[in-house]
Amino acid sequence: MSRQLVPQLVTEDEQTRALRLEVRDFLRQEIANGSFEPWVDTWLTRWDNDFTKRLAQRGWVGMTIPTEYGGHGRTFLERFAVTEELLAVGAPVAAQWIADRQIAPSLLRFGTEEQKQAFLPKITTGDLCFGIGMSEPESGSDLASVQSKAVKVDGGWKLNGRKTWTSGGHVADGFFALARTAPLDTSNRHAGLSQFIVDLRADGVTIDPIIAMNGSHHFNEVTFEDVFIPDDRVLGTEGDGWHQVTSELAFERSGPERFLSTFVPLQELLTHLRTQAAEAAPGSDAAAPARPTGRLGRHIARLTALHHMSLSVASSLQAGENADTAAALVKVLGTTEEGDIAETVDRVAGDCAAANPRLQDLIDGAAAQRPGFTLRGGTNEVLRGVVARSLGLR
Structure with a gap:
């Protein structure tokens, strides 16, 4: 291994x-x-x-x-x-x-x-x-297929294209945009990409909201129409954008945000069950923790394991070590787990949610966000391939 x-x-x-x-x-x-x-x-x-x-x-x-x-x-x-x-x-x-x-x-x-x-x-x-300017309408996990293009002009670049699923784009000041700066080389699709530091309030930038089915708004689509990017806002080396983007992935994929997105509803349910248990046993110590059901206990154990895995990646980053594969594994296991927590809390809550409007709101919020857990930051299907290749299985 x-x-x-x-x-x-x-x-x-x-x-x-x-x-x-x-x-x-x-x-x-x-x-x-x-x-x-x-x-x-x-x-x-x-x-x-x-x-x-x-x-x-x-x-x-x-x-x-x-x-x-x-x-x-x-x-x-x-x-x-x-x-x-x-x-x-x-x-x-x-x-x-x-x-x-x-x-x-x-x-x-x-x-x-x-x-x-x-x-x-x-x-x-x-x-x-800042936000992130990677994904496009036709380019999600396959970033090598980005269609946004930047053309060299006097003193800088003219950027055209679209980015989508830009979280916070409507309130962020800027983002790093990945764009093609050289014609596509079919023998090396990752070549000819560059990163630009884009001011999201610049002329030619249009930000359109993407409203979720529940009415919430945090995603956006960002369109560039002849947006001028000065030479001093090219990030790193022209044409080396793919290497630069992939170097960010250990930071993006390994943190506790990949397994704690649904911790609050889990905690709310445990608190509710604990209160119920104390009320059902007069004279009991209300400060004593209630025994969670087996299903909830399994999730707590998994979260503990993910905590240690993610902490290990942080330690590797501190040491300057390559943690890309370990980060991909944290992301696959963590985002699967936080989605499973949302489902389990919904099932276990039962009548509790009817008696606890706050818990029901959290369950609904988790259900609304769950579809994105395993998509953002690279789909889990793609990341399983990353892990498999690291193990020599593909």
């Missing part, structure tokens, strides 16, 4: 554990103050600039960005502890999520000094928000 797929057991040191408890206390107070209501899939669906700035003031945005670029120079393991706590309570973190998770690491790796100075400090303060 590939060594990448054998997770190393990583434990938090005292400093990281203290940080986790500090974040937990902060979030408990924020909820008590009515700052936000815990929800489902909030790294995608809940955009709150004010909350992001409160996190930034505490040093919990841009944690792994070096101090010379306005960041905090902390470890990936410390960042993991913070993000896991935020997701576990369904905090509204979409405003900083993409910028912090993958835009900043890509800038650090491929950006010019001017680009780093221009963008990284503002990401850290929560003043600059």
Whole structure:
């Protein structure tokens, strides 16, 4: 078996554990103050600039960005502890999520000094928000088939094309767009692609909402019509966009957002069952945890395993190691599990949901978001192929 797929057991040191408890206390107070209501899939669906700035003031945005670029120079393991706590309570973190998770690491790796100075400090303060410009109407997981094109002009490039499923595009400041800058070479479809830093408020950019069946709006379609991109907003090397995009994938696929999107309804159901058990047994200790059903217990065990797998990937990233295959595995198992949790909570809740409107709302929210879990960030079918090839099975 590939060594990448054998997770190393990583434990938090005292400093990281203290940080986790500090974040937990902060979030408990924020909820008590009515700052936000815990929800489902909030790294995608809940955009709150004010909350992001409160996190930034505490040093919990841009944690792994070096101090010379306005960041905090902390470890990936410390960042993991913070993000896991935020997701576990369904905090509204979409405003900083993409910028912090993958835009900043890509800038650090491929950006010019001017680009780093221009963008990284503002990401850290929560003043600059990004989306992702990869998927297109006819190009989802097969990014090599992107149709957006950029043509060289005096002082820059003219960009034309469309991007779809752009989360937060209507409120984000910019995104990295993958576009073809050289004619398609059928012998090497990944060649001739480049990345551009696009201002989503620039002339020629049109953003149309994609409204979900439940009326929610976080997806968008972004159209480019002769959008001028200055030369100093090319990210990395012209024609090397495929390599650059794939280098982001370990950051995109391995985090706790890939298995905690439905943790809040699971927690709400467990709390409800615990209360029921206490009320049914007069004189019992209401603080004692109720025994979950076997089905819920299995999910808790799986989440524990996924926590350790994802933490192991964070440790590999901290060490500068390649974690692409392990990240793909986390994404496959994690997104399958969070979808299964949504289904199990719905089934187990039964009459509980009728007596608990809050639980029913969370169940409905999880059902609405579930179809996207195994699609975004690369479909699970494609990622199983990535893992299989790593193991020499394909």
